[in-house]
Amino acid sequence: MIKPDDLATLHIHRLIFHDVPKRIRGLEAAPVLSEVEATLDEDRIAHLKRRLVRVLGSKSAYDIQFRPETQSPVPELIRDYTKGKQRPDEFVPLSQKFAQFLFEQQTGSSSSGVLSIMDTTVSGKRGLVVLKLEREEGAQLELSTKKGKRTFEMSVLDNLVLTEGTRLFKAALFVRTGPGGDDFSSGACDSQRPFGSTDELAQFWLRFLGCKLIEEPRVATKKFFEAALLYVNDAIADPVEKTKVYDHVMSEMSSEKKTFAPRTFIEEYVPKAHREPFENFLKEQQVSLKQFPLDTSEIVGRLRRRSYHTAKGAEVRVPEEEAEIVKVAENSIVIADTVTRVDHK
Amino acid sequence: MSRSDLEQARVSWLADEPSFREFGQLVKSGLEGEIKRLGIKAEVSMRTKDIDSLIKKLILKPEHTYESLGDKVGIRAVVRYQREVDEIVASMPSVCGCSEPDDTRQRLADEKDEKVGYISVHLDTWLKDGHSLLAQFPKTKYRAEVQVRTLAQHLWSEISHDTSYKSGTKIRKDLKRRIHLLAGLIEVADNEFSRIDDEMSKMPDMAEFMILKALERQYYKLSARPGNTDLSLEVIRLLWPLYEQTPEQISNRFGQLLNEKRAVLQDVFDQMSKTSKGRSAFFFQPEILLIYDQLQSYPYKLRERWTERFPPQELEMVATAFGHSFA
Numbered sequence: 001m002i003k004p005d006d007l008a009t010l011h012i013h014r015l016i017f018h019d020v021p022k023r024i025r026g027l028e029a030a031p032v033l034s035e036v037e038a039t040l041d042e043d044r045i046a047h048l049k050r051r052l053v054r055v056l057g058s059k060s061a062y063d064i065q066f067r068p069e070t071q072s073p074v075p076e077l078i079r080d081y082t083k084g085k086q087r088p089d090e091f092v093p094l095s096q097k098f099a100q101f102l103f104e105q106q107t108g109s110s111s112s113g114v115l116s117i118m119d120t121t122v123s124g125k126r127g128l129v130v131l132k133l134e135r136e137e138g139a140q141l142e143l144s145t146k147k148g149k150r151t152f153e154m155s156v157l158d159n160l161v162l163t164e165g166t167r168l169f170k171a172a173l174f175v176r177t178g179p180g181g182d183d184f185s186s187g188a189c190d191s192q193r194p195f196g197s198t199d200e201l202a203q204f205w206l207r208f209l210g211c212k213l214i215e216e217p218r219v220a221t222k223k224f225f226e227a228a229l230l231y232v233n234d235a236i237a238d239p240v241e242k243t244k245v246y247d248h249v250m251s252e253m254s255s256e257k258k259t260f261a262p263r264t265f266i267e268e269y270v271p272k273a274h275r276e277p278f279e280n281f282l283k284e285q286q287v288s289l290k291q292f293p294l295d296t297s298e299i300v301g302r303l304r305r306r307s308y309h310t311a312k313g314a315e316v317r318v319p320e321e322e323a324e325i326v327k328v329a330e331n332s333i334v335i336a337d338t339v340t341r342v343d344h345k
Numbered sequence: 346m347s348r349s350d351l352e353q354a355r356v357s358w359l360a361d362e363p364s365f366r367e368f369g370q371l372v373k374s375g376l377e378g379e380i381k382r383l384g385i386k387a388e389v390s391m392r393t394k395d396i397d398s399l400i401k402k403l404i405l406k407p408e409h410t411y412e413s414l415g416d417k418v419g420i421r422a423v424v425r426y427q428r429e430v431d432e433i434v435a436s437m438p439s440v441c442g443c444s445e446p447d448d449t450r451q452r453l454a455d456e457k458d459e460k461v462g463y464i465s466v467h468l469d470t471w472l473k474d475g476h477s478l479l480a481q482f483p484k485t486k487y488r489a490e491v492q493v494r495t496l497a498q499h500l501w502s503e504i505s506h507d508t509s510y511k512s513g514t515k516i517r518k519d520l521k522r523r524i525h526l527l528a529g530l531i532e533v534a535d536n537e538f539s540r541i542d543d544e545m546s547k548m549p550d551m552a553e554f555m556i557l558k559a560l561e562r563q564y565y566k567l568s569a570r571p572g573n574t575d576l577s578l579e580v581i582r583l584l585w586p587l588y589e590q591t592p593e594q595i596s597n598r599f600g601q602l603l604n605e606k607r608a609v610l611q612d613v614f615d616q617m618s619k620t621s622k623g624r625s626a627f628f629f630q631p632e633i634l635l636i637y638d639q640l641q642s643y644p645y646k647l648r649e650r651w652t653e654r655f656p657p658q659e660l661e662m663v664a665t666a667f668g669h670s671f672a
Contacts, residue, residue: 055670
């Protein structure tokens with residue numbers, strides 16, 4: 001799991017760009033590969049890092065792990081490169097393999113882009129950043145020559161990433177945390193398409209990386225739902241606020257949205273006085289604050305409500321899966337349950 | 346000292362000066378590191394004697410040879426308060442080998458007529474036994490004089506240096522009395538600054554100052570770059586109520602924060618010092634630690650409160666430096 005302290009201590013030691021066009025049937029195309037890494041420029045690095053933090057630390061970022069079985073060579077390249085000491089000589093060929101694989105994958109409606117690989121450390125631990133910047137068709141990138149070898153210098157960023165308006169941004173950070181093949185802390189984000197979308201393009205980035213979400217969406221959804229209801233019941237005393245937040249939880253969980261971001265929910269629906277305590281409660285309950293695809297398959301029964309409205313204005317709502325606790329007779333309604341709270345509105 | 350001795354001294358110093366400069370930098374770095382560890386705001390400077398001063402000193406002090414002349418390298422730390430002088434002097438043995446401190450304040454107090462005048466603490470220093478560069482800078486040859494003094498003491502020293510108050514010259518009695526009065530005034534001012542600082546940092550009705558003092562104590566462990574006090578007080582005034590704690594409780598948080606997060610904070614400070622374009626104007630300010638703490642503890646309240654007074658993009662820059670995204 002990528003944490004703010006990880007992003008704060010991210011250092012970029014090497015960086016390279018490759019221009020990776022889209023493969024179009026019948027047309028000759030090939031990636032333009034840099035042969036040497038770019039010269040680092042402190043101010044541009046600082047700016048680039050700020051953009052990476054904004055994306056990888058955003059509400060839309062998600063924690064990932066390598067897929068055990070994948071067609072992508074990316075996991076193996078990352079495992080191998082980050083093992084042991086830094087091997088600067090292998091950086092350029094490694095990055096070219098990423099670019100070549102991206103080119104092979106970039107067909108159909110995938111966009112052309114500039115792929116950047118960064119050799120990094122996070123609190124001294126080795127890591128790699130993989131970044132794809134999309135650019136307009138026809139936009140030219142200027143190749144430079146360094147010691148007789150071609151390269152894209154950091155100035156290419158000026159038009160692609162350093163302008164505030166750049167939105168088309170796919171990023172991933174892999175930090176080695178131990179010697180094992182899966183000892184990584186990894187996160188990703190696709191600012192162009194939320195990964196929860198069902199279409200092919202939305203899955204493109206994860207497939208390219210050979211990764212999957214660290215937590216099954218159905219588990220993440222259930223954990224948030226249960227923790228949120230627990231908090232609403234135990235920590236919100238005001239009955240009006242309690243009802244409102246409860247309704248928002250039910251409504252968001254039942255919505256047609258593809259993804260759910262807990263931090264967005266907090267900002268939009270949780271009363272100000274409860275934002276920090278609620279977020280802390282979610283953390284205590286091991287609920288990830290990162291975005292996840294909404295999958296209500298494990299809570300669907302609890303989301304459905306059955307409502308009973310009486311002649312004198314009483315209203316009883318019960319979870320559909322608990323409907324048998326209500327016994328309705330001609331002049332009475334009996335609920336076989338224990339009263340835990342009475343709110344006076 | 347003969348003319349040929351002076352000529353030889355000149356030749357020797359021209360040859361030796363670069364290595365003494367290197368040695369001086371070494372001691373200065375050690376001293377700066379220690380001052381940072383103590384969390385003290387200080388101006389530290391180093392100089393090697395220029396060739397003219399060296400020759401003049403040999404002429405004025407004929408009892409010395411080129412080899413025996415001390416003070417070829419001088420390192421000076423100027424701090425705000427006397428207690429900080431005492432703290433630095435007390436921790437000098439952890440930085441380098443050093444003589445007993447020559448404390449002129451103590452010397453003046455010991456004299457029969459309790460004179461006033463130039464006050465400073467001087468120590469003769471050298472590399473400690475076991476230092477990896479001891480062979481390159483043996484302690485028999487490479488010595489540096491370290492002076493530690495307050496700003497007020499520095500003022501007296503600088504002005505008296507230029508006007509020969511402290512030379513052995515016979516001065517008319519009435520002038521001498523005025524000079525003594527002036528020196529006394531500076532010493533009183535120095536003591537008063539220390540007392541006021543001490544009292545201000547304990548007054549509950551001056552919460553902002555108390556919190557600022559607590560922040561400074563930790564901030565100067567991370568950076569020697571001074572902040573803008575007016576801005577600090579405004580930020581503290583705006584944000585400290587979010588804690589809903591007493592100023593004493595808040596002040597205690599920052600020591601704990603630094604203990605837990607020192608490595609991360611130092612890393613970010615080092616990164617920010619390399620880029621002037623990529624950092625917020627609020628970064629090199631003592632209250633940055635308060636902002637960092639609140640980014641973790643009260644991220645929502647902080648953003649809301651901040652925008653009442655300061656540009657949101659500045660907070661966003663601070664947040665991203667510490668790995669937090671508002672996106």
